[in-house]
Structures are given as structure tokens and as C-alpha cells.
Amino acid sequence: MIRFLFKGLLRDKHRSLIPFLVTASGVMLTVVFHAWITGVIGNSIEFNARFTAGHVKIMTRAYAENATQSPNDLAIMGTDTLTPLLASQWPEMEFAERIYFAGLVDVPDSAGETKAQGPALGIGIDMLSGNMAETERLNIPTSLRSGRLPEKSNEVLLSKEFADKLGLKPGDRMTLVGSSMYGELALHNFILSGTVEFGTTALDRGTIIADIRDVREVLNMYDASGEILGFFRTGAYDNEQAAVITDRFNQQYSSEKDEFSPVMRSLAQDKTMGFLVEYSGKLQALLVTVFIIAMSLILWNTGLLGGLRRYGEFGMRLAIGEEKGHVYRTMMMESFLIGLFGSFAGVAAGMAIALYLQNTGIDLGFMMKNASIMMPSVFRAHITPATWYVGFIPGFISTQLGTMLAGIGIYKRQTARLFKELEA
Amino acid sequence: MKKLIINLILIVTALSSANAQYPEGKEILLKIDQNLSSENRIFISSMIIHGRRSSQTVKMKTWTAGEKKSFTEYLFPVREQGTKMLKLEDQLWIYSPDADRIIQIAGHMLRQSVMGSDLSYEDLMEDSRLTDRYNAKVTGTEIIDDRNCWVIQLTAFVPEIAYQGMKLWVDKDRFIPLREEMYAKSGTLLKRIELSDIELINGRWYPKKMLFKDMLKEGLGTEFVVEDIQFNAQIPDYIFSKASLKK
Numbered sequence: 001m002i003r004f005l006f007k008g009l010l011r012d013k014h015r016s017l018i019p020f021l022v023t024a025s026g027v028m029l030t031v032v033f034h035a036w037i038t039g040v041i042g043n044s045i046e047f048n049a050r051f052t053a054g055h056v057k058i059m060t061r062a063y064a065e066n067a068t069q070s071p072n073d074l075a076i077m078g079t080d081t082l083t084p085l086l087a088s089q090w091p092e093m094e095f096a097e098r099i100y101f102a103g104l105v106d107v108p109d110s111a112g113e114t115k116a117q118g119p120a121l122g123i124g125i126d127m128l129s130g131n132m133a134e135t136e137r138l139n140i141p142t143s144l145r146s147g148r149l150p151e152k153s154n155e156v157l158l159s160k161e162f163a164d165k166l167g168l169k170p171g172d173r174m175t176l177v178g179s180s181m182y183g184e185l186a187l188h189n190f191i192l193s194g195t196v197e198f199g200t201t202a203l204d205r206g207t208i209i210a211d212i213r214d215v216r217e218v219l220n221m222y223d224a225s226g227e228i229l230g231f232f233r234t235g236a237y238d239n240e241q242a243a244v245i246t247d248r249f250n251q252q253y254s255s256e257k258d259e260f261s262p263v264m265r266s267l268a269q270d271k272t273m274g275f276l277v278e279y280s281g282k283l284q285a286l287l288v289t290v291f292i293i294a295m296s297l298i299l300w301n302t303g304l305l306g307g308l309r310r311y312g313e314f315g316m317r318l319a320i321g322e323e324k325g326h327v328y329r330t331m332m333m334e335s336f337l338i339g340l341f342g343s344f345a346g347v348a349a350g351m352a353i354a355l356y357l358q359n360t361g362i363d364l365g366f367m368m369k370n371a372s373i374m375m376p377s378v379f380r381a382h383i384t385p386a387t388w389y390v391g392f393i394p395g396f397i398s399t400q401l402g403t404m405l406a407g408i409g410i411y412k413r414q415t416a417r418l419f420k421e422l423e424a
Numbered sequence: 425m426k427k428l429i430i431n432l433i434l435i436v437t438a439l440s441s442a443n444a445q446y447p448e449g450k451e452i453l454l455k456i457d458q459n460l461s462s463e464n465r466i467f468i469s470s471m472i473i474h475g476r477r478s479s480q481t482v483k484m485k486t487w488t489a490g491e492k493k494s495f496t497e498y499l500f501p502v503r504e505q506g507t508k509m510l511k512l513e514d515q516l517w518i519y520s521p522d523a524d525r526i527i528q529i530a531g532h533m534l535r536q537s538v539m540g541s542d543l544s545y546e547d548l549m550e551d552s553r554l555t556d557r558y559n560a561k562v563t564g565t566e567i568i569d570d571r572n573c574w575v576i577q578l579t580a581f582v583p584e585i586a587y588q589g590m591k592l593w594v595d596k597d598r599f600i601p602l603r604e605e606m607y608a609k610s611g612t613l614l615k616r617i618e619l620s621d622i623e624l625i626n627g628r629w630y631p632k633k634m635l636f637k638d639m640l641k642e643g644l645g646t647e648f649v650v651e652d653i654q655f656n657a658q659i660p661d662y663i664f665s666k667a668s669l670k671k
């Protein structure tokens with residue numbers, strides 16, 4: 001029976017091709033949309049976690065009030081003791097000290113006079129201890145566009161766009177003009193070891209990356225750090241575990257009466273990322289649900305129209321004596337086959353596109369030229385187990401529902417009037 | 425009707441006689457300039473910067489000639505020793521012995537805080553006479569530190585200026601401001617300065633202590649203490665050259 005119906009579908013393209021194509025397209029779009037939304041939200045959260053927020057972040061209470069301004073005069077003191085303590089207390093996490101700072105990069109001419117100048121945002125990270133965790137976390141090796149990573153003290157990286165603007169090449173000398181932790185004027189000479197490009201406008205505009213020991217020396221921040229970021233060793237943010245660790249840390253180390261006591265904030269408590277982390281699951285579910293409902297209506301309609309288009313054929317079959325139940329069952333069986341193969345084809349095509357978007361991504365940097373928030377310019381899809389069935393189920397079920405509804409008409413038709421209808 | 429007209433005339437007369445009690449704003453500004461401005465001067469000063477976490481003292485020696493030239497050498501703390509700043513016209517250069525570089529500070533950097541204090545580079549550079557920058561109007565009298573003061577409202581008539589408006593409380597007898605408030609064009613209060621320890625030096629009244637408070641940032645402000653000052657001293661021209669920054 002199934003073979004008979006299948007052959008009929010293959011031979012009569014009018015019955016099968018359009019419903020198959022519509023089902024496959026709808027399922028494909030649902031699969032791609034799910035993977036894309038999951039990827040975009042996940043990319044943004046993870047990118048910000050690695051560059052600024054961490055999975056958890058430790059600052060002084062005073063620093064946390066104005067964290068966006070990176071007020072290093074309010075930095076955490078005694079980090080040489082605190083950081084190893086954190087590592088032993090929470091071995092499931094990796095802690096990294098960072099200093100964010102602002103300054104001016106001044107390029108001298110041959111006479112030592114100012115040749116070019118530009119405002120810079122700096123990041124001090126561990127680059128020279130031999131532990132590559134931080135450089136890899138910030139994708140520095142893959143973002144390197146010229147030169148090499150710093151290998152010794154007083155070597156720095158600049159964002160490529162910034163270095164080009166200042167006319168700097170690897171090996172050139174420059175001076176960083178900044179303000180120390182105590183407000184003193186800080187001038188320090190650095191050698192440019194290489195240039196990097198992150199593909200993020202906010203980072204590529206004017207970033208200087210130096211080893212944290214050099215930054216400490218320049219900014220007079222011995223045994224101090226602006227922030228200590230904590231990352232789960234699994235690499236994935238776990239909101240529940242982060243909340244437990246944050247509560248325990250704050251009970252143990254923080255005091256509301258002391259504005260310079262350390263305070264831990266989880267990624268979900270971050271002022272800029274908190275909303276996205278907190279509601280990412282709900283937002284993702286809402287977007288995908290709305291899309292699935294819209295696609296289901298289209299597929300349901302396809303099933304409905306497929307049934308109604310064959311109104312004449314069903315009338316003929318009933319007129320020559322085929323039972324109503326048999327007509328209905330064959331119609332449902334055909335719909336089952338179209339839904340099954342259409343959904344399979346849609347999942348296959350959708351997964352192929354999603355896989356391409358996951359590996360290659362789409363560069364939307366041109367839309368974020370003046371964006372102040374940290375967003376990756378290349379957005380990638382992310383395939384999860386849900387991506388495999390999120391399109392298949394509604395694709396398959398909606399087609400069946402549409403056909404079932406269209407098939408009700410078969411039972412309402414009166415055999416006695418069929419010939420009159422067919423004559424007309 | 426007659427009574428009403430007489431009453432109105434009396435009120436107008438009373439008001440105009442009250443205004444007539446106030447001197448011209450420009451006259452007061454001229455007297456302030458006579459006290460505070462000089463052909464040249466050499467002074468040693470300390471800045472005590474009260475941060476949220478700690479206080480820090482910076483000591484420096486400054487040479488100024490007229491309104492356009494100024495040279496400052498930092499003497500303390502040790503980390504700052506040998507750092508020098510040169511102002512010529514509206515340009516500012518800084519020399520750091522650590523980097524052995526002369527850097528020009530321009531644009532928005534001039535609005536940055538000097539050594540984390542409540543003073544900006546612009547504040548340090550601004551040394552011209554009040555009469556060259558502002559129109560003044562006396563608006564009342566008040567008592568500050570038990571001294572009778574004129575309250576004067578200043579409005580800038582030059583376009584390129586750090587503060588579009590100022591309010592001064594000027595000692596009626598010594599013609600020295602005891603309090604200054606600086607305003608942005610929008611009317612926002614940006615800075616307040618309390619001047620004290622007024623001394624008569626070479627026939628002019630001069631405040632030896634000033635408390636600067638940047639109203640846009642937290643903290644207890646910055647004390648600026650003049651430890652020693654010489655007016656109209658001989659200053660060789662080479663002091664105000666870029667070459668002297670590296671000496």
C-alpha cells in the first residue's frame with residue numbers, strides 16, 4: 001500500500017512536489033533560524049565574558065560602582081595573596097587578574113618630538129608568565145595580523161587599525177601617557193611587537209595590550225589589579241553555580257561597611273550583560289516559538305490546500321465506489337510521506353546551511369561601525385541537539401494537521417450529489 | 425492716583441539707590457587682577473590631593489612670565505622628580521625623565537586631571553587677567569569667613585574658554601576672592617575654589633592656600649598651598665624653551 005502511494009506521489013508531481021518543497025523550505029528555515037539565534041546570543045555572551053565580564057568578576061565595592069570607567073585608583077590591593085587563595089578555594093574555576101586603563105599613545109619622530117598621537121584603551125593581561133590561558137581566551141594568537149606576541153617586558157600589541165592610523169610597524173617605539181593608580185602622570189616607552197584585529201569595532205578602534213606586570217609598573221599598581229575575572233574550566237557559563245560561588249565569596253570576603261573590600265559579581269549580575277544572560281533562554285525560546293508558529297501555519301495551510309486542490313479527484317474516487325474512510329486514510333498516508341520526506345530534506349538542508357554559518361559566520365561589522373558595546377563583528381550560528389528536531393516536529397505535525405482538516409470535507413460529501421458536482 | 429504715582433517713584437528711587445551702592449563689576453575685577461596678576465613670578469607650591477583611598481602630596485616649582493609662558497618642575501614625590509611641564513601660548517608639553525620624552529598635551533587631554541588632583545591642565549594653563557576674559561556684574565553682598573564680600577557674576581566674552589561663567593565672593597577690603605565657582609555654558613557647577621591664608625606680599629594681597637573641588641567627582645578636593653612666592657623676579661628666557669625640559 002505504502003509503495004503504491006509512494007509511486008503515485010513520485011509519478012504525479014502535482015500532488016507531491018509543491019507540498020514537499022514548501023514543507024522542506026519551512027523546516028529548513030526553522031532549523032537555520034534556531035541555530036542562528038542560539039549562535040548570536042551565545043556569541044555575544046561568551047565574547048563579553050572573555051573580554052570584559054568573566055563568568056564571575058571580583059572588584060572592590062567602590063570600583064564596581066563605576067566599573068565602566070575602570071577607576072584604577074579604587075583597584076583591589078593584595079592580589080598576590082588573594083588570587084592564589086581563590087584558585088585553591090574554587091578549583092573548578094580559573095582566575096585571571098586584569099587591569100583596564102585609558103591613556104594616550106604618542107609616537108615620536110626621529111628627533112623625539114610628537115609625530116602622531118591617539119587615545120587608547122588598554123588591557124593588561126598575563127602574557128609573559130608562560131601560561132597562555134589569557135592570550136588564548138582573548139583569541140590573541142589567531143587575531144595576530146603582523147609581528148609576533150610579546151616575548152619580553154616592555155613589548156606590547158596594538159589593534160591593527162590603531163597602529164595603521166599612528167603609522168606604527170612592529171619594532172617601532174611609542175610612549176604610553178596615562179595616569180597611575182595614585183593619579184600621577186605616567187609616561188612609559190614600549191616597543192610594538194605586533195598588531196591584532198579582533199573584528200570588533202570597540203576593540204579595533206584603539207586598543208593596546210600589554211603584559212600585566214608592565215602595566216603594574218607603569219601605573220604604580222604593585223600587588224594590585226583593577227579586576228580579577230573567574231572562568232569555569234569547562235569553558236561554559238553555569239548561572240546556578242556562579243550564583244552559589246558569588247554568594248559564598250561575598251559572605252566570606254566582602255563587607256558593606258568597607259568600600260574597598262572585594263565583591264564578586266556573576267555574569268548575570270553584570271550591568272550590561274546581565275539582562276541578556278538572564279533572559280537569553282527566554283528570549284531565544286520566544287523568538288523560536290513565534291517563528292515555529294508562523295511556519296506551522298504555513299505548513300498547515302499547505303496540507304489544507306493540498307487536500308482541497310484534490311477535491312475533484314476525491315469526488316471521482318467516491319463516485320466510483322471507494323469508501324470515504326479509505327480515501328481519507330490514503331490521503332493521510334500520502335501526507336505522512338510528504339511530511340516525513342519534506343521534513344527530513346528540510347533538516348538536512350537547514351543543517352548544511354547552519355553548519356556553514358557555524359564554521360564561517362557572517363561579517364556584520366559594517367553594521368557596528370560606531371557601536372560602543374562589545375559585540376563580535378562575525379556572528380556564527382550554533383548547532384545544538386534541539387536544532388535537529390526543532391524544525392522536524394512542527395514541519396511533520398503541521399502538514400498532518402492541515403491534511404486532517406482538509407479531509408473532513410470528504411465525510412461531508414453526499415454520494416448522491418457527486419455526479420452533479422462532477423458534471424459542473 | 426497721586427498716591428500711587430508717588431509710591432512708584434519712591435520704589436524706583438529706592439531700587440536705583442540700592443544698585444548705586446554696588447561698585448562697577450569691572451572696577452572690582454581690575455583690583456583683583458592687580459593682586460593676583462604680575463609680570464612674572466616664581467613660586468614653590470604643594471598640591472595635597474585627597475583621594476577616596478588616600479591623600480598624596482606633590483611638590484613643584486613654577487616660573488611664569490606674563491600670561492603666556494609657564495614652566496613647572498616636579499620636586500616630590502620621588503617618582504615624579506624631574507617631570508617638567510612647559511606652557512607657551514596655548515600649547516603644553518610634558519617631559520618625563522623615565523621615558524626621556526617630550527610629549528605635547530592637546531585637545532581633550534587638557535581637560536584631564538593633573539596628577540589625579542581636582543585641577544585640570546587647562547586650569548593650570550589659564551593665567552590671563554579676569555578683565556581680559558569676563559564681563560562682571562555685582563549682584564549682592566555676603567559674609568564669607570567673617571569678611572564682607574561682594575558677590576560678582578562673571579560672563580565670558582571670549583569664545584575659547586574653560587569656564588563660560590564664574591561667581592566670585594570678593595573681600596570688600598582686600599579685593600581678593602574668598603570663594604570662586606566655575607560654571608559650564610549649560611549652567612552646571614563644575615568647580616569650586618575656597619581661598620584662604622590671605623597674606624600681604626610685596627604690597628599685594630595673595631591667597632597662600634586654595635582648596636579646589638571638582639564638583640563632578642567624588643573626594644575631598646585638592647589643597648593647593650603656595651609655600652614661597654616671588655613677584656617680578658628676573659627669569660632668564662631659556663627657562664621657557666623646550667630645551668630646558670630635558671635639562
